[in-house]
Amino acid sequence: xxxxxxxxxxxxxxxxxxxxxxxxxxxxxxxxxxxxxxxxxxxxxxxxxxxxxxxxxxxxxxxxxxxxxxxxxxxxxxxxxxxxxxxxxxxxxxxxxxxxxxxxxxxxxxxxxxxxxxxxxxxxxxxxxxxxxxxxxxxxxxxxxxxxxxxxxxxxxxxxxxxxxxxxxxxxxxxxxxxxxxxxxxxxxxxxxxxxxxxxxxxxxxxxxxxxxxxxxxxxxxxxxxxxxxxxxxxxxxxxxxx
Ligand code: FES
Numbered sequence: 001x002x003x004x005x006x007x008x009x010x011x012x013x014x015x016x017x018x019x020x021x022x023x024x025x026x027x028x029x030x031x032x033x034x035x036x037x038x039x040x041x042x043x044x045x046x047x048x049x050x051x052x053x054x055x056x057x058x059x060x061x062x063x064x065x066x067x068x069x070x071x072x073x074x075x076x077x078x079x080x081x082x083x084x085x086x087x088x089x090x091x092x093x094x095x096x097x098x099x100x101x102x103x104x105x106x107x108x109x110x111x112x113x114x115x116x117x118x119x120x121x122x123x124x125x126x127x128x129x130x131x132x133x134x135x136x137x138x139x140x141x142x143x144x145x146x147x148x149x150x151x152x153x154x155x156x157x158x159x160x161x162x163x164x165x166x167x168x169x170x171x172x173x174x175x176x177x178x179x180x181x182x183x184x185x186x187x188x189x190x191x192x193x194x195x196x197x198x199x200x201x202x203x204x205x206x207x208x209x210x211x212x213x214x215x216x217x218x219x220x221x222x223x224x225x226x227x228x229x230x231x232x233x234x235x236x237x238x239x240x241x242x243x
Contacts, residue, residue, distance in 0.1 A: 010076040015083060027058055027069035029168045038082055039091065039120050040158035043070040047166050053157050055094050055120065055191050059084045064088055076086055092124050100131040102209075103152050110148075111210030113223030117155065128190055132223045138183060141191040146199040146215055149192065154211035160184065160203035167241065202235050 008023040014034050019033060026049070033039050041053035044084045051071035055086045058069045061079035066087060069080075081087065105113055121127070138151035141194040158175070161184060165171045174186045186195030204212040217226070 007068040010074055010078075012074050012076075012078040012080060014080040015209070021074055023074070025073045025074050027060075027067070027074055027078075027080055028056055030074050031058075031069065031080070036082055038069050039058075039116075039123070040070060041120075041155065042159055044159050046205045047159060047162040047206070048157055050162070053155065055091055057087060057094075058082045059087050059091050088124065089150075091120070091124050091211070094122055094149075095126040096131060097099055097120050098155050099126065099129040100133060101135055102155070104151075109153070109210040109214040110218055111207075111223070112171070115210055116208035118235075134180065136180060140187075143191045143193045144197070144199065144215075147192060147201070147204060148183075148213050148215050148218065150211050150213070153209050154184060155209055156182055156184070157208060158184075159206040159208065160212060163206050164203045168198075168200055168202050170196065170198065170200075173203070200238075 009020045010023050011018060011020050012030060013019075014027075014031055015036055017034055017036075019030065019034045021033050024198075025033070028038055028040070028043065039055050040056050042050055043053075049070045051068040054068050056069045057066035058072075058074075059066055059081040064119055069082070094118070099121065102117070103109075106118055107117075109115065114119065120182065136152065138154075140151065141147075141149035156175070161173055161175065172192070173184050173186055176183050176189045183189075184237065186192055186197065187192075192199075201214065204214055230241055
């Protein structure tokens with residue numbers, strides 16, 4: 001009989017490699033354990049998964065659709081392909097859809113060199129979008145001394161909402177409006193300075209694009225000229241650590 005602290009494992013095949021992983025793993029976690037990297041935008045290890053961006057899709061034998069690996073649990077005997085033609089095409093399609101509603105100012109964007117959307121477009125050979133349609137025009141929230149929120153660059157992954165709630169316990173921001181008008185804001189669709197934001201910067205640390213950038217470092221150096229270090233915020237005295 002197994003001890004209560006002994007973790008149960010299942011055997012799966014991922015990209016032709018047989019691996020044994022903890023029974024309660026997601027496919028994304030299992031891939032990581034197998035040394036296989038799957039792209040992610042809304043996933044961050046510090047917060048719970050929503051499966052909102054879909055860039056992490058994989059092919060699983062016996063499944064018609066491509067599930068999001070960050071929210072899909074492994075099962076004994078599962079056969080997973082993370083790089084099939086169907087998977088690659090689907091990820092390219094998702095990137096094109098995101099680009100269709102995204103500003104094309106990457107050359108001067110503060111997040112250039114530190115943008116997952118840019119990295120994946122490069123990795124998957126997506127130079128432009130075939131999809132033309134309405135582009136959302138939203139304002140830039142610049143009313144505070146620390147964080148600039150460029151809503152046009154927001155892909156609505158929700159990572160900033162989750163880290164503010166689940167890690168910081170502040171719960172300052174959330175989704176507002178619906179459909180094409182969906183945005184992220186402080187209560188009553190207001191800018192950050194109208195809420196009880198303490199400007200800890202955790203939202204910036206998980207943003208996968210240039211939607212959330214630091215006004216302190218803006219224009220001083222590009223991402224590849226700087227080094228991330230663990231630091232302690234001295235703004236409010238709580239002493240939060242972040243990179
Ligand atoms: Fe899995 Fe976004 S990373 S859906």
